[in-house]
Amino acid sequence: MPVSIDQLGYKKLSRIIFEWQDADRASLLSLFIVIEVCLHWFWCFYIWVRQDTYGQYVDLGLLYPMWLCVTLVGLFFWWLVGHLARIKNNDQLLHYWQIVLIVIYSLYMAGIILIMGHSSLVSGVSLVGGAMLGMMLVRRSYIWRAFLWQTSLIVVVTLVPYLGVHLPNLRNLAITSIPLDTYSYITYSETNTLENAINAARVDNRTLTWDTLFQMRRASAFFWRSTHMYLALPKALFMVYAFRTMLLILDDSKEEVLKHANQDVLTKLNNRRFGLTQMQKTIMATQPAQDYSVILLDLDWFKSINDSYGHEGGDHVLYEVAQVLKQVFNTKESVSRYGGEEFLIVLPNTEHRMAMKMAEQLRESIAQHMMTLDDGTTFQITASLGVYTLTYAELLRIKQEWKPTDANLAKDNWTIRNGGPFVNLRAHASVRSLQVNGYDQTKLRLDKRAALDLSQQHQALFASEICNGMISIADKALYKAKEHGRNQVASANDLMAEGIIPEPRYGA
Numbered sequence: 001m002p003v004s005i006d007q008l009g010y011k012k013l014s015r016i017i018f019e020w021q022d023a024d025r026a027s028l029l030s031l032f033i034v035i036e037v038c039l040h041w042f043w044c045f046y047i048w049v050r051q052d053t054y055g056q057y058v059d060l061g062l063l064y065p066m067w068l069c070v071t072l073v074g075l076f077f078w079w080l081v082g083h084l085a086r087i088k089n090n091d092q093l094l095h096y097w098q099i100v101l102i103v104i105y106s107l108y109m110a111g112i113i114l115i116m117g118h119s120s121l122v123s124g125v126s127l128v129g130g131a132m133l134g135m136m137l138v139r140r141s142y143i144w145r146a147f148l149w150q151t152s153l154i155v156v157v158t159l160v161p162y163l164g165v166h167l168p169n170l171r172n173l174a175i176t177s178i179p180l181d182t183y184s185y186i187t188y189s190e191t192n193t194l195e196n197a198i199n200a201a202r203v204d205n206r207t208l209t210w211d212t213l214f215q216m217r218r219a220s221a222f223f224w225r226s227t228h229m230y231l232a233l234p235k236a237l238f239m240v241y242a243f244r245t246m247l248l249i250l251d252d253s254k255e256e257v258l259k260h261a262n263q264d265v266l267t268k269l270n271n272r273r274f275g276l277t278q279m280q281k282t283i284m285a286t287q288p289a290q291d292y293s294v295i296l297l298d299l300d301w302f303k304s305i306n307d308s309y310g311h312e313g314g315d316h317v318l319y320e321v322a323q324v325l326k327q328v329f330n331t332k333e334s335v336s337r338y339g340g341e342e343f344l345i346v347l348p349n350t351e352h353r354m355a356m357k358m359a360e361q362l363r364e365s366i367a368q369h370m371m372t373l374d375d376g377t378t379f380q381i382t383a384s385l386g387v388y389t390l391t392y393a394e395l396l397r398i399k400q401e402w403k404p405t406d407a408n409l410a411k412d413n414w415t416i417r418n419g420g421p422f423v424n425l426r427a428h429a430s431v432r433s434l435q436v437n438g439y440d441q442t443k444l445r446l447d448k449r450a451a452l453d454l455s456q457q458h459q460a461l462f463a464s465e466i467c468n469g470m471i472s473i474a475d476k477a478l479y480k481a482k483e484h485g486r487n488q489v490a491s492a493n494d495l496m497a498e499g500i501i502p503e504p505r506y507g508a
């Protein structure tokens with residue numbers, strides 16, 4: 001399981017780690033623990049070397065057994081690194097060793113926190129960092145339980161001195177009892193030194209200054225704080241790295257989910273839902289003097305393509321047509337697969353003449369495109385298209401005259417992003433009353449929020465209605481194109497002007 005430095009980018013590293021077997025991941029966790037234990041070992045070593053200076057802050061009598069324990073634990077986890085990697089596919093054995101790893105590490109950390117003197121920094125970082133690391137690398141249910149047990153153990157270890165139980169710690173912290181005294185950072189040795197200093201001052205008839213006392217206290221506090229800082233640093237760094245990795249992975253998967261939710265699997269174009277949503281958004285953003293066009297395209301005699309070349313051949317044709325559509329329009333948002341062999345192209349800010357030209361160009365491109373199947377068979381197909389353009393003036397008129405119909409209110413599911421069923425209910429009631437009574441707010445006791453939701457709902461309902469209406473008109477034109485022999489473009493606007501297809505009615 002080698003990980004080189006150039007694999008430390010979050011994507012590569014996380015992919016590598018998650019592709020590993022469970023045994024290798026548990027082995028990596030063991031390696032992390034070895035690194036942490038080594039840090040504790042070197043700390044003991046450093047204090048031993050500099051005992052002349054630090055001996056006054058540390059209970060050396062306790063340092064040696066602790067050092068021995070740290071060494072044994074380090075050796076155990078070092079052995080475990082190799083052992084876990086060797087277990088490989090033996091799941092039962094792996095679960096057993098995972099539990100051993102977690103239990104020993106939890107007890108070890110609780111012991112270190114106890115002996116180092118219940119520092120909130122070490123215990124906090126250790127708990128959270130250990131849990132985060134563990135959850136990435138071994139069975140999460142084990143880690144969660146271990147986290148709860150370790151938390152309880154640390155709380156017990158922290159509280160028992162207040163109950164009069166003296167637990168060993170390197171700092172020999174002063175025992176206190178709540179609520180009168182607070183837990184003291186001044187060690188016993190410091191307290192003794194203080195007592196001696198006070199007695200000496202009494203004998204010499206001198207005044208003991210506060211400065212002397214503070215200097216003594218500061219020296220000790222600084223030493224212990226920096227100790228905790230260095231011991232907690234590797235885990236703190238890991239925590240930030242892991243958090244960043246998780247967020248980036250989350251961003252990636254969100255993007256992936258959205259892509260799949262919006263994309264048609266076969267053609268890789270936008271799917272119908274996304275196409276309609278985009279159309280609704282863009283139509284509501286139409287600016288004065290901008291016309292809005294839609295093209296509905298349906299492949300001709302597609303059933304016979306399926307009959308001749310099989311369903312797979314038909315699928316291939318749909319994919320190739322999608323490529324032609326992409327080449328002609330070159331914009332991701334405007335083209336979607338509307339149905340089986342039907343495609344929707346939305347053209348905001350496009351006047352009718354231009355839309356007809358684009359539709360004609362598309363028809364030609366499809367007709368000229370040579371379809372090639374996997375077995376080398378080649379053939380050509382054609383498409384029929386219906387084009388409809390809604391002018392801004394028309395859109396404005398419809399908007400002004402539009403009223404939500406009861407049928408539409410019932411059809412709409414009234415999804416309110418942040419509101420619950422109660423808000424929904426009020427919104428419903430108010431829309432109905434809006435039609436009948438106008439904005440009778442006192443009668444309906446609408447609060448501000450419901451009123452806001454209501455107007456958003458109105459907009460969504462209007463957008464949905466106008467889009468469906470436009471597509472339906474384009475579909476009528478498409479039907480006429482089919483009727484007149486296929487492989488042609490029909491203008492819904494022209495057909496309406498000639499009275500061949502009826503004028504649409506919105507919200508009627």
Ligand SMILES: Nc1nc2c(ncn2[C@@H]2O[C@H](COP(=O)(O)OP(=O)(O)OP(=O)(O)O)[C@@H](O)[C@H]2O)c(=O)[nH]1
Binds near residue numbers: 302304
């Ligand atoms: N291969 C394949 N066929 C599909 C897919 N979706 C729909 N179809 C087929 O498309 C055919 C559509 O046929 P029809 O609606 O009768 O129309 P057509 O044969 O294209 O004839 P016209 O539209 O009148 O020119 C049906 O046979 C469907 O089974 C798909 O995703 N893949």
